[in-house]
Amino acid sequence: MYFRKEKEFQYHPAIIKMLEDIVGGGTIARTDLVTAIFDNKPLDELPPYCIVGRDENGGWHVVKTASVIEAAAEAATTYKVGKSHLFAIGNCVTIGGDLKSIACKITAIDKTNPAHDVITVDSTLGEAAVGNVLVGTKDKADAGKAELLVDASELTITMSKVNLTVANQSCGLMVRGTINEGNMPFPVDAGLKALMPLIRFVKK
The missing domain is CATH 2.40.10 (Thrombin, subunit H)
Structure with missing residues (x-):
């Protein structure tokens, strides 16, 4: 048995309408986040409403x-x-x-x-x-030849926060619906939106 001390914090809701998700959600990979520094400290929690994609082994990675x-x-x-x-x-x-x-x-x-x-x-x-x-x-590349770290055809949006201090944490993943772009924790541009045609981005 162990105890975990947490501060009460509420993220601003971003999902306006959820029409379809990945059944069973997905496991969020921690490997490419271990060196990330957010708010001047190592990241121990991934906020909700992040864009993630699946790798060849079935794990889900954040699109930074x-x-x-x-x-x-x-x-x-x-x-x-x-x-x-x-x-x-x-x-x-x-x-x-x-x-x-x-x-x-x-x-x-x-x-x-x-x-x-x-x-x-x-x-x-x-x-x-x-x-x-x-x-x-994924790597260095010449103009027009860059690739995302994940499969660009399977981008989704996380529906809840993820505890990165514990391995193999799963999360709900939205594939179709409407989201308030202004409450997403990280920026998204027209190019990324085009890879998620089933998700409608609005600004409120």
């Missing part, structure tokens, strides 16, 4: 994203992003969920500013505008 908050030039290797992201050094990243841009490896993340993070990559991702979304990829 970050919102660009300051325009970057075409030759830039540093990108200023909002604090709401799960990227870690060693992850690969591209600009946009349409996966048309170059994918590079993250070499540093400066988290010292309380208002934003600065992500450094090993080669330029190209020009980025305010509001663009950085999206995690």
Whole structure:
């Protein structure tokens, strides 16, 4: 027997209408989140309403994203992003969920500013505008050849929080319905939305 101390906290509801889910839910993989630093501490709980996809072994992984908050030039290797992201050094990243841009490896993340993070990559991702979304990829790649870490045809949205301190935690997964994009914990762009045609994103 063990005791776990928890603080009472309520996430803002985001699912407006749930029409279809994965029967039995899915197991959320912790391996690619162990190095993630969120709110200046290791992540011990995955918030609800995250985009996840299935790997070849049936495990579900978070599709990591970050919102660009300051325009970057075409030759830039540093990108200023909002604090709401799960990227870690060693992850690969591209600009946009349409996966048309170059994918590079993250070499540093400066988290010292309380208002934003600065992500450094090993080669330029190209020009980025305010509001663009950085999206995690499987590996480095040339323009138009990047791939998500998971099967892009099976993206879903988690329906509840997940305790990452315990292995093999399952979660309900929505495949069809309506969600309030404004209450999702991490940014999503048009490219990622296009990969989830059965989910309607609204802003309230």
